[in-house]
Amino acid sequence: MLDKRVWRHTTQDYFTVKSAFEVIRSTKPKVWWAKYYKCLHPKARVFLWRVCHNVLVTEDNLRRRGFSFPSRCPLCLLESETANHLFWDCALVVPIWQWLLDSFMVHGYPHCMQESLGLGDNMSMYIKDLWRAAVINLSQLIWLSRNAVVFNEVKFNRNTIKVKLLAVIKETSVMTQNSMNNTVADLQIISKLGVATRARPAPSIKSCRWILPWYEEIKLNCCSSTMGNPGKARLGVIARTHTGAVLGVRTKGKGIINRFDAECSAIMEALSWAIEMGWKKVWIEASSSAAVMNFNSNEVPWKHRTKWVGMHYKFTALRISSTWKEGNFSADQATKIGSYLSSNEREDFVGTPLFITRIEDPLVEYFSILICNLFSFSGGWLGLPSCVSLLWL
């Protein structure tokens, strides 16, 4: 076989500018506020940047740059003016923050921007967007009011700030694409703020079956799991005959690889096992449709390509297909045993080992609940006979 040059930063071997950019750029954010930049108006982003860099023209900043004058908060006239005092600790702004915290049902009182934004981290996506916009815009409104007091001698008015802030929150509720959790707490917050509800899309329920292989064909269900992406991976393969009987189970530990690579490794492991056992008619069923698509279109990732080229012609019949984890749970159980194995260490079991508590039944329909096509839940739905599920539906 001829040597071939490969670009190792893509799963296929070809070079892309995007992959080169991903390699050379720093992927970790350098500042804590990077994650709060999403869904913000550019004006609010600039203000957040100024607060976080502490470059607002507050009196403490002027004094640090060599200006010498007595400092006094223009709002309360009691303490010296610093950014933290002006935005969070001043006696005139504390009631506004308390009102906002009550509206969002948040406990605790923040004393800086990081704390304020962090209070919303556990909220639903929709409420989180509203909270972030509210925090940043409230700080900006306080700053503008302070400037009006200093330069235009306008009296500080809490109610004006509240009205403007509610208008901004309403604007954000129209712009955001995220949905709320369908909980009473979220509904109470929405009712207090007077914004529209944004319910989660209704879940869609899809079904799948574990189908028996053809006569004398061996079906190998394979699965992988990783602890993180990339993370320590483990593989599990279960082999069954055309009658549904379990021939054996193989588990294997892998090093630190990404999820897609782990799925491809699981398929390769199933193929290797089939060759070792002398099975000629083989059906591989995996959980990853992307990995299966790569194998079926002969675009196997370059790490496995040499091995694949050497092995795939050894079968008289080979088909590779994908299914959901809900219809592939015995292989998933096998992967859990693989977590005790070190990298490339493997264990083979004849028949059904004790850790495989359930195997797929060809007469049972398995269900997956899909929300926004992103999340799937199993659990209570798993393995319901089709007649019962129809009653449910």
Ligand SMILES: [Zn+2]
């Ligand atoms: Zn003050």
